[in-house]
Amino acid sequence: MEAYFTENLVSSIAEQSGFEILDRHVLPSRGARFLPVPSDLHDSIRDFVNQNYPGGLFCHQAKAIEASLEGDDICLSTSTASGKSLVFMAVTVDLILRSDTSKVLAFYPARALIQDQIEKWRAILKPFDINFGYIDGGVAMEKRLSILDTCRVVLMTPDVAHAWLMSNLGTHEIRNFLKSIRILILDEAHIYEGVFGTNMAYFLRRLQAVSKLERIITSTATLDNPSEFVYQITGRQPRSFGPEVDCSGSPQRSILLAREVTGKSFESMVGLLRRLARFNKGKFLAFGDTRRMVEQVVMALKRSPNEEDDQEEKNGHIGISEELNTKEGSVNNLKVPRVLPYRAGYETIDRNEIQKALAKGNLVGVISTSALELGIDIGEIDLIILLNQPPSMKAFWQRVGRGGRKRSGVCLFIDNRGTIADKPAGLRKYVDSPIEPSWLYLDNRYIQYTNALCAALEFREHGKDQYDTAPFNSLPSKFNKFLENEINPTEIIPHDLYPLKQRAQAGPHREFPIRTGMEKSFQVRDKFGSPLGTLTFSQSLREAYPGAVYYYMGRPYRVNRFKYRQGEIYVYREKYWTTRPKAWTMVFPNFEGGMLKLFRSDEGFVAESEMQVSERVTGFIEQRGSTKENHEYGPSSTFSQRELNRFFETTGVCWWFPVAYVNSEVMASRILEAFCFKFGVQRRDLGIGTFHSNTSPIGLEKCKGICIFDATHGSLRLTERLAENFAEVLEEAISFAQSQRDSLAIYELEELSRFVRDLRSEGIEDIQKIELDDEENWTKVIAPGEKGIYDSAKGPMEVLVLDHRYTPQGLMYELKHPKGRRKFDITTPLSKNVPLLERIVPKTGVKWLVAANTGRPGPGETRMVLVNLMTGESKPL
Structure with a gap:
């Protein structure tokens, strides 16, 4: 008789690995009709x-x-x-x-x-x-x-x-x-x-x-x-x-709720998976929520405890078939169980081999991100392991449903947050929770415009008489206006959309992929040119920045070339070390004209607004065993001469109160976790950053606080409900802290709650615009010496505005990179005997002119002035 995991067996292995079974819930079998x-x-x-x-x-x-x-x-x-x-x-x-x-x-x-x-x-x-x-x-x-x-x-x-x-x-x-x-x-x-x-x-x-x-x-x-x-x-x-x-039949499934009790959650998790793999009593599928987590768990499984692996690359990337046929992959080898990772971004051949190996029984387990929530046939799975609480109820049911299809199955659910077991009938209430709606944001003007660019080209190619615009009637009217203006131009393209128009010249369908919107994608390759997955730019900033140790199918690779223009990242095999980026996120909210919701008191505020976000990676920290090494990008760096920078427009929720710790990133992380749990938003779709503004919604001259923002360019308004339900989210965060017995977190969250209780909703008033006499030719421009954002064809970049000038081509800005490289020239000497090195001199004032509608201020940061285009006279705004 075929062996498979039973409820008692799973409970026993979990307890041996440092977990306590706290609760049990049975999904009864259902007869078919x-x-x-x-x-x-x-x-x-x-x-x-x-x-x-x-x-x-x-x-x-x-x-x-x-x-x-x-x-x-x-x-x-x-x-x-x-x-x-x-x-x-x-x-x-x-x-x-x-x-x-x-x-x-x-x-x-x-x-x-x-x-x-x-x-x-x-x-x-x-x-x-x-x-x-x-x-x-x-x-x-x-x-x-x-x-x-x-x-x-x-x-x-x-x-x-x-x-x-x-x-x-x-x-x-x-x-x-x-x-x-x-x-x-x-x-x-x-x-x-x-x-x-x-x-x-x-x-x-x-x-x-x-x-x-x-x-x-x-x-x-x-x-x-x-x-x-x-x-x-x-x-x-x-x-x-x-x-x-639903009239289909279904066998019984048991859900076991577990909690780690040794205080070493990662080690216990790896020990659990190692024991399950060695027991060889069936196949299991474990789910983790991040790509990094999945890769690192498999990395740990591939190594014996306290072992330093110094294997260097000799023959390039090893495929799945070779992996399974090596001595390491043997079922009799206790060092490396037959377990592989699975996530989005893998090459097709590698994904297919993993699926086939699991279906045929050549693997005992797979550790996956949400990528295997899809209905891919991987054979009968007896055991589902939820390594952490899924980001939504929809994800929970998709994951549980991957096991126990033909015979009784077991789901081991690790309550990593401690928010389920500590509540009366916690597991039952969790299972009975409603499923969240699927989030779309059809009002996103960036997505509207890129699709309008595509539709305009399709209109011209398909022919006016055969093109049916009726399906667009169910979309926001702004899309139809964008489309009409592309087909029959009558209005100027807004400055923030103009770079998209420029990029579309190369073909909007390829320039704006349906899956990543406006974000650039990168192909990772080893030194032999073999593909090792694809990444978006934002994923690259987390996983494959210059010098990073990038993991692919549990194997480490060092990033040695980052080619932004070509969209390629080159790597070579490395030892089992880890790196993390030195990342900085700065948020610039537009409190003047971009406010969406405001809740304020005499002591502070919570505000949803439009904003610009700058994500920078300035280097990385490498971990080699217990040793940490710090690496900064710059002229002396062997990996990158300059930092990586990603600018994007979005929306988010900012708050400020007069006690520093309630405005910290630690506090924002607690709020973010509770918000994602309460409203079913995925953590990867949101970000945290410190905001700076020269203006404040409550009248302070300058303001510095904390922000949770939508990590999508153009925003999907995922944080909209955070501002409206800030007090309820705080209560959820306090509940999390109480279940984890974190007294400091409880104290700080309750202090924030005291401030929030005094907030009152305030209507958003239109910012008073300065009325100018058209005959006097006054206009508002970025003041000389101020930093701004230049919307280039390669994406937004931070620049220094040296001056402005009015030309026959219109108003122009004279720009300079604030952190640009020094450039040099070779002079022509009067004497032929002057050595070449003495003829090389630095060029001063490297700058260029751009149309004023491609430059914009950083909200709340950039000083503006009024200029008379006829007389050249200027005055403060």
Whole structure:
């Protein structure tokens, strides 16, 4: 009989590893209920389904198929392993058997999902001789058009559809394919939230504008309001089939709540996973919330306690197959258990090998980020381990649902925050908590504008008479204004959007990826050119900055070249050391004109406002055993001559009170943790920074406090509810501190709570604008000698404004880098005998002129003056 993890076995191993089992909750088994296959289904596919499912379909499957055959959009949000795929596959075959020209397009949010679903599609399409294919980033350009032309069903990632399909609408094969699409399938649609989801909402409407879609079938995890979610994403109202009609069967699952009791949480976690891997009683899947955590846990598993690994790279990157076949990967070797990490950003070949190895039993476990919340088939998993509390209830159910599909399963839930077990019926109440809504922010003007740039190009390529703008009616009106102005320009482009317009000259579809919005992406490569994952710029600042030890599949690599323009990062194999960046975050709120909400008292304030954020990495600290080494970037650095800097516009919540410790980053971290827990916002989507402003909402001349901001360029307004519910979030933070018995945190949080109790809401008044006489030609400019932000084609950069001047080309700023490199020139001497070194002299006053509408002040920091453009006269603002 096959061995697998049982509840008693998991409890015993957990206790041996330093954990105490605090509570237990059982999700009872559920019997299945069936209905006959709908009679309206085409005879051939109905016979096929009856042959493969002689007992009939789950009730929700049969009813969903009937609804789709009636011409309705449908949304399936039943539990994992409830047969959602069979619904849209059966409807697909029905359509194609009834029409010689109709085609179906299926979107999967990850390349790994496409590879996972290919065999399922083949099994149902092959008996009917229906050609199908897939197009993702790994499919060669020369093959793509043939796939569109010859296949009736095409699986695709939205990334490729946005970057390639929609940017080539004039191509004959693409035009014909779009005319033939009748059904669009959105599988694992719950992934579409945040920046990705907001871009997806615009993209799907752009797709509808150039195609002949009749039906959309959405498959998603359990959501709070699936119909509303689908409407936000697609602009269409579906018929919903959710948990209330779920008729699939499910075995019993046990959830064990545990707490670490030795005070060495990381060591206990590694010991737990090591024991589980050695026991060889089944397969487990462990979830962690950060990429760094996942990589470091696997790194620790690969090493014996107190061991220093000095293996250097000799032959480049070692693939998964070689990893599993090495002596280290042997099941009989107790030093390194067969456990690998899994996260977003891995190369396709590595992801596929991990999935196959786990499904075939060549691995005993995988430690993953949220990347394996998706419905990828990894075989039967007996044990799910939640290494920390998931960021949302939606994530919790997705993770729990990955185990115990065919037989009873166990979930070991580590209460790392101590916020569940200490409450009466804590685990039961947690399990019964409502699922949070999926966050989209369709009013983000940066996302609106980049999509308008794409839509304008699509409008021109597709043709005015065939382009259908009706799908845009469900979007904010600002998008339509942006689009109209791109098609028929009548208004000046706002200065903060102008750099996006410049970047779009290279092609907006490729310049603005659907997944990362406006953020630059980087490809990591080893010294042989082998790819080792992809990162966004913000991820690079945390994981792969110059000199960093970057971990890929549990292996360390040193970053030795950071090529920003090319979007490439080069690494070589390194020892098992760790680094952390010397990162500085400065926030510049716009309290004059950018205030969104204000709560104030005579002693302080809490304010939501627009702001600029500067994230800098000035070096790093390296840990080698117990030794720490400090490294600063600069002229003497072997890794980088200058610091890395990321500027972006966003919104956030600032607060200031007259006691220093309530304005600290430690306090902000406590508030942030409680806010994310209470409102289901993911920690990675928010940031913390100290703010500086020359003005204050309560009348102080200068103000310095703390801020929690939305880490997305342009903002998704994720912190909007923090300002409105600051007192409630504080209470949650106090509860966290009490459960962790942190007396200092309790004292400081209660002191902040005392200040917050006196706050009152205040209406936001428009900032009084100085009325100028147009005839006198007065205008507001950045004062000479002040720092500002220059919106270059490569992104915002900090500059020093030397002066301004009025030219035939308009108002210009004369700029200089405040921290620019010294530049040199070679003089021409009168005598030929002057040595070359003496002819090299520094160039002074390296500067350049830019249009004034590309320069802007730092909110609350940059001094402005009034200038008369005719007389040159200036006066204070």
